[in-house]
Amino acid sequence: MSDVAERVKKIVVEHLGVEEDKVTENASFIDDLGADSLDTVELVMAFEEEFGIEIPDDAAENIQTFGDAVKFISEAA
Amino acid sequence: MRRVVVTGLGLVTPLACGVEESWSRLIAGQSGANRIGQFDPEGLTTTYACEVPRGDGSDGTFNADDWMEPKEQRKVDTFILFGVAAAQQAVEDSGWKPTDPEAQARTGVLIGSGIGGLNSIANTAVMMEEKGPRRVSPFFVPGALINLISGQVSIKYGFRGPNHSVVTACSTGAHAIGDAARLIQWGDADVMVAGGAEAAICKIGIAGFNACKALSTKYGDDPTKASRPYDADRDGFVMGEGAGIVVLEEYEHAVARGAKIYGEYLGYGLSGDAYHITAPSEDGDGARRSMEMALNRAGITPADVDYVNAHGTSTMADTIELGAVERLMGDHASAVTMSSTKSATGHLLGAAGAIEAIFSILAIRDQVAPPTINLDNPAVETAIDLAPNAKVERKIDIALSNSFGFGGTNASLVFGKVR
Numbered sequence: 001m002s003d004v005a006e007r008v009k010k011i012v013v014e015h016l017g018v019e020e021d022k023v024t025e026n027a028s029f030i031d032d033l034g035a036d037s038l039d040t041v042e043l044v045m046a047f048e049e050e051f052g053i054e055i056p057d058d059a060a061e062n063i064q065t066f067g068d069a070v071k072f073i074s075e076a077a
Numbered sequence: 078m079r080r081v082v083v084t085g086l087g088l089v090t091p092l093a094c095g096v097e098e099s100w101s102r103l104i105a106g107q108s109g110a111n112r113i114g115q116f117d118p119e120g121l122t123t124t125y126a127c128e129v130p131r132g133d134g135s136d137g138t139f140n141a142d143d144w145m146e147p148k149e150q151r152k153v154d155t156f157i158l159f160g161v162a163a164a165q166q167a168v169e170d171s172g173w174k175p176t177d178p179e180a181q182a183r184t185g186v187l188i189g190s191g192i193g194g195l196n197s198i199a200n201t202a203v204m205m206e207e208k209g210p211r212r213v214s215p216f217f218v219p220g221a222l223i224n225l226i227s228g229q230v231s232i233k234y235g236f237r238g239p240n241h242s243v244v245t246a247c248s249t250g251a252h253a254i255g256d257a258a259r260l261i262q263w264g265d266a267d268v269m270v271a272g273g274a275e276a277a278i279c280k281i282g283i284a285g286f287n288a289c290k291a292l293s294t295k296y297g298d299d300p301t302k303a304s305r306p307y308d309a310d311r312d313g314f315v316m317g318e319g320a321g322i323v324v325l326e327e328y329e330h331a332v333a334r335g336a337k338i339y340g341e342y343l344g345y346g347l348s349g350d351a352y353h354i355t356a357p358s359e360d361g362d363g364a365r366r367s368m369e370m371a372l373n374r375a376g377i378t379p380a381d382v383d384y385v386n387a388h389g390t391s392t393m394a395d396t397i398e399l400g401a402v403e404r405l406m407g408d409h410a411s412a413v414t415m416s417s418t419k420s421a422t423g424h425l426l427g428a429a430g431a432i433e434a435i436f437s438i439l440a441i442r443d444q445v446a447p448p449t450i451n452l453d454n455p456a457v458e459t460a461i462d463l464a465p466n467a468k469v470e471r472k473i474d475i476a477l478s479n480s481f482g483f484g485g486t487n488a489s490l491v492f493g494k495v496r
């Protein structure tokens with residue numbers, strides 16, 4: 001797993017209080033990992049903080065899964 | 078009017094987490110004061126407070142993980158955490174956890190706070206200045222709002238009845254319990270989870286009350302001596318934190334399910350001073366009218382009162398309340414025991430009235446008045462027994478609890494044995 005993926009996974013595990021093995025490529029934050037809409041806002045903020053990037057609101061709306069997050073951040077960072 | 082009884086209790090206090098743990102330490106005359114440990118208090122005029130003892134949950138310590146998942150703790154201010162913990166104790170104690178939607182809709186929550194998420198607001202403001210507005214958490218607002226204890230408790234247990242809150246400074250806890258009891262009396266609910274919570278021991282909280290000249294300042298060498306209501310050497314209140322929550326229940330409802338009944342809520346009085354933003358009116362008129370209304374509602378006279386849990390904050394205002402109680406009691410004054418449990422717990426602001434209502438109920442249960450500790454040299458003479466430095470074992474059928482707050486807001490509650 002890439003360095004970006006490891007760091008994203010760590011944030012997801014911390015913020016959503018889920019087991020690491022549940023955080024798979026296609027795991028949806030809301031449907032599979034128990035997040036609500038406020039949790040997803042906070043997750044995006046945590047990604048911004050960790051990677052020193054800005055994720056615009058329209059892009060944030062498309063980050064639904066762990067894989068989406070890793071892909072967006074890898075391209076932006 | 079429907080009758081209301083108390084069927085569940087929950088406490089998080091500077092003495093301990095837990096009802097019996099807090100009560101036994103209170104009766105034993107222990108103090109909850111110490112040098113502030115949550116942050117470095119150096120530079121503040123007051124460096125001590127009555128903090129809830131944090132720990133692994135053993136020996137009466139408060140372990141946040143026992144009450145809320147770590148990922149949820151990050152989303153709420155400490156006052157909500159304390160409130161949820163005390164509410165959970167009270168609900169478990171009452172055994173009232175209905176799954177039937179009708180019963181859930183007849184159960185409400187009314188928990189208040191004096192200041193709410195002060196520390197969260199301060200920290201978020203500083204963070205926003207440093208990192209900009211995009212870093213403000215989506216959980217900042219719902220984690221700091223005062224009515225969110227009521228919201229959290231209702232979500233946790235599915236209580237879909239009246240969902241309400243109170244903000245009346247240091248009278249909050251008493252107002253919450255009184256208002257909740259009235260909702261039951263009027264038939265708007267059969268069961269109410271009610272009380273108050275506070276967690277304002279933070280830099281801006283201490284600095285703010287220091288600026289009002291309200292806090293004790295000269296006992297840094299021995300904070301356990303600082304809260305000393307009625308004593309000539311008192312110099313202000315000691316800030317406390319925690320929560321007190323009761324389960325109030327319509328009498329027949331409690332009897333029908335065989336609930337353990339601690340005592341009966343008998344009366345509630347409210348008044349305003351219309352005098353000053355922080356000082357009580359010097360004639361004690363507001364306090365007297367609040368107590369009188371509560372006794373009238375209870376259908377009793379001053380001569381029926383055995384124990385008074387005083388507001389008694391360890392400020393100059395102590396003697397104003399004492400005078401009002403003396404005049405109300407008249408010839409009966411010498412038969413009354415009145416203590417200030419703030420001598421041990423400090424002043425829990427919006428939670429004070431709630432924890433003191435619980436202490437009043439336990440005083441009736443155990444027929445013992447908790448002591449006023451540190452009362453070594455009374456500032457005034459009085460016929461009333463102030464329970465100096467030792468508990469008083471005596472007949473207590475009726476207890477009156479007073480709470481007075483900034484803004485000139487007064488509340489009194491009367492509890493008794495179930496008749």
